[in-house]
Amino acid sequence: AQSVTQPDIHITVSEGASLELRCNYSYGATPYLFWYVQSPGQGLQLLLKYFSGDTLVQGIKGFEAEFKRSQSSFNLRKPSVHWSDAAEYFCAVGAEWEYGNKLVFGAGTILRVKS
Amino acid sequence: GAGVSQTPSNKVTEKGKYVELRCDPISGHTALYWYRQSLGQGPEFLIYFQGTGAADDSGLPNDRFFAVRPEGSVSTLKIQRTERGDSAVYLCASSPNRLGTAGGPYNEQFFGPGTRLTVL
Numbered sequence: 001a002q003s004v005t006q007p008d009i010h011i012t013v014s015e016g017a018s019l020e021l022r023c024n025y026s027y028g029a030t031p032y033l034f035w036y037v038q039s040p041g042q043g044l045q046l047l048l049k050y051f052s053g054d055t056l057v058q059g060i061k062g063f064e065a066e067f068k069r070s071q072s073s074f075n076l077r078k079p080s081v082h083w084s085d086a087a088e089y090f091c092a093v094g095a096e097w098e099y100g101n102k103l104v105f106g107a108g109t110i111l112r113v114k115s
Numbered sequence: 116g117a118g119v120s121q122t123p124s125n126k127v128t129e130k131g132k133y134v135e136l137r138c139d140p141i142s143g144h145t146a147l148y149w150y151r152q153s154l155g156q157g158p159e160f161l162i163y164f165q166g167t168g169a170a171d172d173s174g175l176p177n178d179r180f181f182a183v184r185p186e187g188s189v190s191t192l193k194i195q196r197t198e199r200g201d202s203a204v205y206l207c208a209s210s211p212n213r214l215g216t217a218g219g220p221y222n223e224q225f226f227g228p229g230t231r232l233t234v235l
Contacts, residue, residue, distance in 0.1 A: 004157075006157075036226075041228070042228060043118075043119070043206070043226040043227055043228040043229060044158070044206070044208075044226040045226075046223060049223070090157050090158070092157075102148065102160040102163055102171065102174070103148075103150075103158075103160065103224065104160070105150075105157030105158045105159070106157050107155070107156055107157050108155075108156070108157050
């Protein structure tokens with residue numbers, strides 16, 4: 001079965017500093033990988049996704065993520081964090097249709113941005 | 116255009132009561148998903164509809180939980196004899212089609228704002 005681990009429950013960075021949020025997944029085949037952001041009281045918004053091809057994917061709001069099959073990782077990065085990036089971030093893995101058609105989420109990482 | 120909407124946004128009920136949570140997907144989306152997000156956790160899959168039928172209900176925790184989508188659009192998640200442990204945010208998502216097919220296109224899931232259920 002698929003699973004996702006986000007090792008960091010909370011991360012605090014200074015505004016303007018770089019950011020990396022870690023995500024490790026477990027899945028036997030080629031995964032679909034996603035990063036979502038959730039602000040308080042808001043729904044989940046897709047930041048970026050990896051389906052196939054180039055392992056470095058660009059997303060919205062200046063985020064990027066790199067798929068590393070050898071490390072089973074899909075870490076999210078941003079070179080310069082803005083105060084508005086404070087939110088909770090979820091990594092998720094999706095399976096091809098015959099395995100269930102659902103997303104499996106990690107427990108999330110809460111990002112705090114200090115000025 | 117309009118996104119996924121969920122009503123009510125908040126629901127407070129007493130232990131043992133019955134509740135219904137509604138999801139209005141994006142028009143034309145054939146796939147609909149329910150997830151449950153407990154405090155401090157990521158969303159957990161409950162059930163997936165393709166059209167009117169429940170294609171995968173493996174995430175429903177027990178037989179107190181049931182969901183329907185009679186006309187292939189609006190869906191209702193029904194919880195009988197609610198328990199305090201049912202307190203969570205219930206998220207609905209819709210997609211143009213199923214998540215993906217081998218070698219085929221990927222269909223993004225669009226999430227609604229959720230219904231926060233509190234069982235006293």
